[in-house]
Every structure is written in C-alpha cells, then in structure tokens.
Amino acid sequence: MDITLVTTVIASLFLVIGVAEPFAARLRLPYSVILAVLGTLIGAGATFFLRTELTDALNPIAAAILGLPIRSNVFLYVFLPTLLFQATLGMNLRRMLDDWVPILVLAVVAVVVATLTVGYALSWVSSLPLAACLLIGAIVSTTDPSAVVSIFRSISAPRRLARIIEGESLLNDAAAIALFGLFMGFVMMGIPDPELGDALARFPVLIAGGAATGWLAARIAVWLMALFHRHELAQSSISVALPYLAYILAEQSVGASGVIAVVAAGLTMNLAAPGRLPPQAWANLRELWGVLAHWAGALIFILAALLIPRLLESVRLTDFLLIGVVVLAAVVARSAVLFGLLPLLTRLKLSPPVERPYRAAILWGGLRGAVTLALALAVTESVRVPDDVQRLVGILATGFTLFTLLVQGTTLRWMIGRLGLDRLSAIDEALSRQVVAVALQTVREDVARTTENYELEHDTVRSEAKRFGERLEAAVRLAEESTDILDRDRIALGLIALAGHERDSILARVREGTISARMADLVISDADRLIEGARTQGRSGYQRAARRSVVYGRAFRAAGLLHGRLGISGPLASMTADRFELLLSQRLILRDLGTFIDGRIRRIHGRRVAELLHELLARRIEAVETALQGLRLQYPGYAEELERRFIRRTALRLEEREYIAMREDGLIGAEVYTTLVQDLATRRQAAEGRPRLDLAVQRTAFVRQFALFADLDGPVARRLGRALATRYVDPGEVVMRADSPARSVFFIASGALELESAGQKWRLGRGEMFGQMAILTNRARRADVRAIAPTTLLVLDEDRFRRLLKRSRALREAVRSSAEKRGIDAADLLPREAGSG
Structure with missing residues (x-):
C-alpha cells in the first residue's frame, strides 16, 4: 500500500478525532459514541465506494481505509497498554482504597458472573458449544469508562461515583481478558465443554504472574529514572517503554496476563515514582501520558468502528434474537451484583455502602467499547476457530457494543438527571447563593476603588453601578431566602x-x-x-x-x-x-x-x-x-533532621522566587538566569532526599533519655534498645484486659493510658510503666488498660525484664515505689541480688 495514502488516511483520522470532541459537546453526547458512529460511517462509506462504479475516482482512498493494517494484536499490544498504564498513573490510589471492596466486586466478581450468565444463557438458546458461549461472555463482560466519566465530569457528578467506575473498568479489563485467554484456548483446542473448576483454577496463576512481572519491571524502571534525575526526556522515554515491555514479558515469557502486568506496573509507578523523581518531572510525565492515552483511546475507538460493517456483513434475522439474549443476560448479571451482592456485603459490614442512585448509574453506565471489539476481532482472525463460531462472536460482540453505545450511551445523561445526580443538594444550592452575594459585594468594593484610581467618567460609572447594584440586590435577596438552613x-x-x-x-x-x-x-x-x-x-x-x-x-x-x-x-x-x-x-x-x-x-x-x-x-x-x-x-534527632530539610527546601523556594523576579525585572539576562536555575536544581535534588530513619540508633538514644534506664552502661542500653518492641495504640483501644496472663512489661514512650481496677481509675503518662506487678507476683493482671490519647508503647518480654531488673537500680526503685503505692512488700518481689544492691 502506498505510504502517501496511508499517511493521508491516518492524518485524516486525527482530524476526525479533533472535530469529534467539540461536536460531541455540542450534541451533549459521549465523545466515544460520536467516534464510534463516525468510524462506522467511514467504514460503511468506504465499502460502498468500492462496490459501486459511480465513484471509481475514490476507490484508492476507500481501499486505503479498508486496507489499514488493523489487527487485534495492534489493539492489544499497542493501544491497550497505553490506556491501562495512563489510567493507573492518573488515579488517586489512596482514595480508591476507601472503596476497594465494591471496586473489586465489580471488577472481578461481576466479570465472572457476567461471563457465566451470558455463556449459559447462549448455550440454552443456540447450538454453539459451551466453550464458545463462555468465550462470548468473557468478551462482552468488560466495560469502557471513557463515555461515562466524561459525562460525570461535565455535570459535576459525585467524585466517588466516578472513582468506583474508573477503578472497576481498570481492573475488569484484566479479569475479562484473562478469562478470554482461557476460553479461547478451549475453543481452539476443540474442547466443547470445559471443566470450569480447572479453568478458574488457572485464573489466580495468570494474575499472580502478571502482577509479579509488572511490579519487578516498574521497580527497575523507577530505579533507572531516579538514576537519570537530571534528564527529563530520558525519564519520559523509560516510562513509555515500561508498559509495553511488561505486557510482552508477561504474555510471551512468563505465560501470565499482560494486562495484569501493565496494571501492576502502573500502580507501582504511581506509588514509587513521586518520591524518587523531581515534582515537575513527575507532573510532566503524567501530562505526557494523558496526551498519549487520549490519542490511543480515540484511535482504538475509531479504528475498531471501521470494522463494524465488516463484522456485521453476514448478520441474519435470528442473530438479533441472540443479541437480545446477550443484552438481557448481561443486564441481569450486573443487576444481581449491584442490587443483590453489594447490599448484602454492606449489611455484613464488609463493604462501605454504595447508595442506590449510584448503583443505578453504574448499571446503566456499563458501556462496552473498543476492547470488546478488539477481542471479537481476535476471534475472527484465528484460523483455529470454526467459521460458525467466528461469525457469531463477531456479530454478537459488535451488536451488544452498538446497543450499549447507541442506547445506554445516548440516554445516560438523561438517566443521571432522573436519578438526581446532576443537581446540587439543598445545602450546596444555599451555599452557592451566599457565595455569589459575598463575591459580588467584594467585587463592588474593588470596582469602586478602581473607578477612583483611574478617574473614570461619572455617567459611565453611574450606569454600570446601577446595573451591578441590581444584580447584587437580587443575589442578596436569594441568599436571604436561604436563612432557614439549619x-x-x-x-x-x-x-x-x-x-x-x-x-x-x-x-x-x-x-x-x-x-x-x-x-x-x-x-x-x-x-x-x-x-x-x-x-x-x-x-x-x-x-x-x-x-x-x-x-x-x-x-x-x-x-x-x-x-x-x-x-x-x-x-x-x-x-x-x-x-x-x-x-x-x-x-x-x-x-x-x-x-x-x-x-x-x-x-x-x-x-x-x-x-x-x-x-x-x-x-x-x-x-x-x-x-x-x-x-x-x-x-529524638530525626524530627530535627526533617525540620532542617524543610528549612532548606523553603530557602531554595525563596531563592528561586528571587531569581525569577530579577529575570522579569531585567536585572539578569537569560544566560545568567539559566546558570543560576541549574545550580538551584542540583541543590534542590540533594535536598529532596529524605534522611534515613535507623530504628536501632534512634531506639538506643531514646533508652538513654528514659529515666528508668538512666544508669545502664552503653552495651546494655544498646541491647535493650534492640530488645524493646514498639506498639502503637489509638485512643480508646484496649491495651490489656484484667485476668489476662502476664507475659510482658510496657513502658510508655508517649501518650497517656487509663487503668481501671475494682472500680478505681488512675492514669499513667510518658516515662511510666505497667504490667510489672503481675509478672513479679506471678498472678493474672487485675486492671483493664485503655489508651486515652495516641500512645506509643515499648514492650519488653518477661525474661528480659527480670534480667534488666537485676542490672538497673533506677528500675528497681521504680518497682519498689509502685509496690508501695499498692500496699505490696517490695522485698517479696525484687530479686535477692537486686535487693542487696
């Protein structure tokens, strides 16, 4: 094929991508729906031009469009890693963890349920073997979030809803493609009725292998990027190589899921890279991946849509019935998880609640897209798959995708409006009125000062002030109507x-x-x-x-x-x-x-x-x-090191601000400014590194400051520092219960505790200990101990405590004082060697 024609077609597709976004915004439709429609029209038009004699002049262009090297491996090895990797980089993973249960349920459980439901429903109403039906179920079980998230962002829908859908779609691609690989293997081997137990048993192996491959690849990539901290283009190049190498290594060398490898690599990069790279380099890298993912997502949609006319060429009337079965089974399976399993998990306190309107939006927002079409294309390209299976897979996957895009996608905005997710709450509405009133009042004061400073014409000022005053009065009136807010x-x-x-x-x-x-x-x-x-x-x-x-x-x-x-x-x-x-x-x-x-x-x-x-x-x-x-x-000491680092970073920021001001004022030229900024960047990189916290050294220093261990010599203090275990306690948490066996002594490093025994309560603070009396009297503990502030405890086991008691006069005095307060004879408690000392 002529390279000029191919380049012209690709450039024209980018032009279509550029025009589609404002066109979709004007029509208030999802961007991906417009791309799918335009791609389908382009593909149908090219097919028509080739088959009619009226437009022979356009035949080369039509042939170039239909002859593009669009294969399933292009989607899976080129576009899919880009989309998955960018999605993981753009996520706030710590906020995702708040909803990890519903996300995993939708991403894994819902995929398996949908695959089985669609597969068995098709096997009951068609002559296809069960393996082929389950293959179709896996293909149609993955969702595409791009259309849904774009709508949510345009109407300011709740952030949590968008997070759940993004997290689900990221992980369900991996689950669906892993299941697709399993059932595709059964179909190609001619196994009509696979053992589901054996098939699903291989599922964790695919996931574990892919996760390990992605994690290792990302750790190596982050190490290299940190090594080249002064070369931002090198860092970007390494990040671009990462998802593709992780995908290929997992698929071709490890025999695991490449999709899982890319997701694991992205998650690792998201968590590890911000602490190893300069802030601006990390921001630029994420911006680069945002552009790459935008192009990849648009191209995968429009190129996959070009294939729709070809996939639907041999459609029959009975196929529409099967498409209806797939639609119904997929909706039923998703509804069962959303309205059955999730509320049950919430009732069992295993999952945070997901409000009913959210679940309805997630159900209707389960659009399918280019990944579904790419997997269907992979089936139609395989010579080891029977022709009748190829035909039905292509038709059912394409028909179901078109249904979700053209029916669910075009009505999703209306559905969200019906659910009330596009409206401000009464509180937010009242807030907006008050904010407008206050803002306009401030603006009026600033405008008044401006007119005085610039000595504007009084007639002009008077007319504009009247108009502005009318708007301000209306805003104040609306704000006053909200005075009934609780x-x-x-x-x-x-x-x-x-x-x-x-x-x-x-x-x-x-x-x-x-x-x-x-x-x-x-x-x-x-x-x-x-x-x-x-x-x-x-x-x-x-x-x-x-x-x-x-x-x-x-x-x-x-x-x-x-x-x-x-x-x-x-x-x-x-x-x-x-x-x-x-x-x-x-x-x-x-x-x-x-x-x-x-x-x-x-x-x-x-x-x-x-x-x-x-x-x-x-x-x-x-x-x-x-x-x-x-x-x-x-x-002690480590906080001081961090504060010194903070001061150095602040000083560097102020120094940079001075250089920028001098450059803008013309006091220094571009050459001097560049030299100064480069030197500043070197010093900033050095200041970015956080001092290492050595627990052993810090613990020994703390032991020396503890009054109870003041008389210990150096080697003993160091051994004690290594022997002490740390326990962190939140307010309200029970540290020790009455009647529990005595095995340890606790020293309070920081915080406060409350002891309760026989109806009496008393408090202990920093530097004090408890638990020693039960050990020395060989009795069960007699007090409940509860934290009343964030508390750090140092814990020493019984044997080491008894040995320490022999060495430390200060500790023996503390035990004796504690025993006297409780009316116990200390001579019966302290070891003879200690008592004689």
Missing part, C-alpha cells in the same frame, strides 16, 4: 469550604516544593476524606476523617508486629518516616487555615460558624502536635 448544615458548609481550601493550600505547597511529591498524595487524600466526610455526615464525618489522618492504621500496626516479632524493621522505618513528614506537612497547612476562616467563611456563614470552625481547627492542630511530640520523644 445550623448543622451551615457548619457542614463551612467545613466543606475549609477542607476545600486546605486541599488548595496543599496543592500550592506541592507546586512550590515546600511539601514533597512523596507526601502529596497522602495529604491530598486526607483533605479529600475531610471534604467527603463533611459533605455526607457533617461535623461528625469531618471529625472522623480528621482523627483518621493522625491515628495509627492497621498497616502501621502490622509493620510494628513485623519489627517486634520477626526483627524486620524496613516497613516500620519507612512508615514512621512517612508519618513524621506527614505530620509536619499537616501542621504547616493547618496553621494557615485560621486566616481563611476569618477572611472568607465568617463573611459567608457568620460569626458563630467561624468560631466553631476555629475550635475544630484548634483540636486538629492539638492532635497533630500531640502525635508529632510523641514521635519526637521516641525518635
């Missing part, structure tokens, strides 16, 4: 605004380099939880999200167990360092929010709401300071 709603609105400003402040600090890219996702995720908590549950939701940002999570406690039981300190050191930096970043942001409350929220919501928000903010600052102080006490 106080709790006004508080919720204020908290939403406060959390939104907190998020904006975080983004600004990340851009200027004060907050590291490594911490960006963490602090932004916390801000997003604050917004959603305030929006859904008001003050209680906001406070719950605020507490979550400072408490020790399950992963932290698991890392503590690894360190204490197995001596594996890497995860705990990394999480502790992250916690240090996170708390420092939170303190930096929180201290600036008071000005926003006084300057903005007070004007919109009034003095009472502003005072309450100041109170809530003060509590958050106190909680962060308490958590930070606990870490400082436990790891």
